[in-house]
Amino acid sequence: MARFQEDFPIFRDNDVIYFDNAATTQRPVQVMDAMRAFNDECNANPLRGLYDWSVRATEAYEDARHTVAQFIGAERDCEIIFTRNTTESINLVAYSWGLTNLKEGDEIAITVMEHHSDILPWQMVSRQTGAKLVYLECGQDGVIPKEEYTAKITEHTRLVALAEVSNVLGITNPVREIADFAHDKGAVVLVDGAQSTPHMPVNVRELGADFFAFSGHKLMGPMGIGALYGRIGLLNEMPPFLTGGEMIESVDRYSATFAPVPEKFEAGTVNASGAVGLAAAIEYLKKVGWDDIMNQERMLTRRLMGELAELPEVTVYGNPDPDRHCGIVTFNIEGVHPHDVASILDSEHICIRAGHHCAQPLMKHLGVSSTARASLYFYNTEEEVDRFVRAVGKVRGWMGY
Amino acid sequence: MELKSLYREIVNEHNLHPTHKKDLASPTMVLEGVNPSCGDDINLQLQIKDGVIEDAAFNGSGCAISQASADIMCDQIIGMSKDQALRQAQSFMGMIKGTATKEQIESLDEAASLQDISHMPARVKCAVLGWRTMSEMIGKLNEEGVTDGSASASGQDTCGACATNSAAVCKPGCRQCPV
Known part of the structure; x- marks a missing residue:
């Protein structure tokens, strides 16, 4: 377990990957x-x-x-x-x-x-x-x-x-x-x-x-x-x-x-x-400190976007520079509706958001009806990013492609 | 059933190779069914003569569960009288809400394999979209007392809240809720 996750009872004794931090975050003791x-x-x-x-x-x-x-x-x-x-x-x-x-x-x-x-x-x-x-x-x-x-x-x-x-x-x-x-x-x-x-x-x-x-x-x-x-x-x-x-x-x-x-x-x-x-x-x-928080998020986002770029079926939206994502990575998998992506990832104990993210005018502006979104926080880990990307890489297979 | 097996055994086949995802040459009734919160959107087309559904098809886009459920539904209601189809829809809604009888679930045949969706509140609205749309079309026919599907049907919308939770109370004006 990563050093910060020990402070969070919800992360204890399970293998859940929580990548829905833009929706809400977990609470430390x-x-x-x-x-x-x-x-x-x-x-x-x-x-x-x-x-x-x-x-x-x-x-x-x-x-x-x-x-x-x-x-x-x-x-x-x-x-x-x-x-x-x-x-x-x-x-x-x-x-x-x-x-x-x-x-x-x-x-x-x-x-x-x-x-x-x-x-x-x-x-x-x-x-x-x-x-x-x-x-x-x-x-x-x-x-x-x-x-x-x-x-x-x-x-x-x-x-x-x-x-x-x-x-x-x-x-x-x-x-x-x-x-x-x-x-x-x-x-x-x-x-x-x-x-x-x-x-x-x-x-x-x-x-x-x-x-x-x-x-x-x-x-x-x-x-x-x-x-x-x-x-x-x-x-x-x-x-x-x-x-x-x-x-x-x-x-x-x-x-x-x-x-x-x-x-x-x-x-x-x-x-x-x-x-x-x-x-x-x-x-x-404050105790964790902005330097550690921002460094960890930057490192994780670079890793996540770098690994997703290896998957040809995945489209990531927004800026190509991971340092401009604040840990938020919105994406789609070709041929798979984001709600199916989220349900399938849930069965792998991975929590992400799917839908319009309460920003329908932006979705229309981007020309997509809905998307999947992984959002990271400093308590997430490299291992979680790797396991997430491996699961994303298998989604099309699980969907019968 | 585990989610991945549900997809593998039922949903994927109907989603990737739907039999009824097409336009009918001469539908007597067409209605758009929408789940605004997730962007599921189906265009359901029925060809009804003398109170019998002679043909059914759909088009549109959405998640695999909404598409597969609509395909299974079209398969089943072709050849049914509109009242039989309505009863079938009621059994399906009942199954998803957990109130259907054993006989009702048996009568659903392949559609009964979507029973596990009732444990996935966020996906309920996907599974029932086609069925709700069809129920509304037949409801309109019955209201207007015609048997050939010439009743007019305009676009429709869900209140969003109702479909995510079968116990939720709908907002005024919502005509599609399973409750």
Whole structure:
């Protein structure tokens, strides 16, 4: 067993190869221990009580906020809003900032490689406000050319929303360049960090992100906790997304005043143990270290793409350079539907994703109806890559060819 | 049955060498069946006269299970009355949901070999696509009270959720769910 896999109970005593890390990642004992400690030692409703457990629950929750703020380079802790996931973070911006600030004549620019969670909220804003939705197209290599974004982002553009890393192609977009250009035109920039935060250091200020969304479960944290970073100036001006408990200052029969950020955006009882788990996952990432994480992923992706290139029946999509894949390798096997590929590999105890990967506009743009996707993380091993490629090489035979 | 044997013994043959994957010369009814979540897409063609399915064929693309299941279905329903075909579809759906009787499963003949799909929730919608499409076509005929298949049929869609889990509740407007 590889040195990191020992930390992950799910990998013990079985031969399962987990190559669906872009969908969700596995959780190390450190994360589960942190959540158990919260539940066993100080479980109470944070932000409310005046007794020891609740005070400690509040501290644990706010410490987690601080850890997240540091993790993505936010200037202040209050710029971090805990949400359920990336999808909820983006919806918060769409409903609160988008519906309030956009109108007919405005434009929203998004890339064709966005996940549905960064498309549908903007379709909703577009329908309700009359703002026009504009797509930035990428080439078959996944690259959005400079001519493309400089032509489509104009003084009409009020918002640019883009993934830092594509969940299908694994390509890293030139967020800083695009953000600088968008800011010059007066637009606000939202970055979907769901696929970047697990794989590379992020600094929202260096990226030029006005909003930044990510999920805990994609970086070994629990499901049901995510975060939204928003520049404090923007957050202060935005109306609440959800209303209810704990987000108020005072309530009269027919009116209310709201708490300052971040509480203004965290209505109802929060997912405190989830936040604690997310913070533990971030600490675990830091302990492993970005150098080791990135080196291991680079080595594995090179090996995977190199070995797949030896199989004539396999087509790999996106950039030919494995270093531009962030561990995500999307492919098809000639004559075999990706769902059959996934089912057959499952019988070999190999987990991959098949389908449209919640990115149907990109699939159409690439001219494929569905694909198979292997996505790696640093805890995967060379042996797993080799066994995976051997199995892929046998799929056509199993399918009767 | 182990998955690879299921493919080897049943699915591959119908997927790679389908008997009924073609266009009919003069279908009386044509309907598109789609699984939007996985891109399975079949174009089912029936030739019905006096309430009897004289010929059946399909075209389209999709995974091996959806294609093989549609081919097996066409094989079986040719020569059946539309009501027999509908009953056959109900037996198939029942088998996949785990509610079919022993007699129903026996009556499914070769299609019964797809029974193990009921243990693969993600593939259920693939296996039932052809059968659902056929049921809807005959449902339309019965609604309009005609026997020659001249009823109009437009495109259809699944709600997606229903087919992945036989216990799932469909969204309003979904007309294809096995439930």
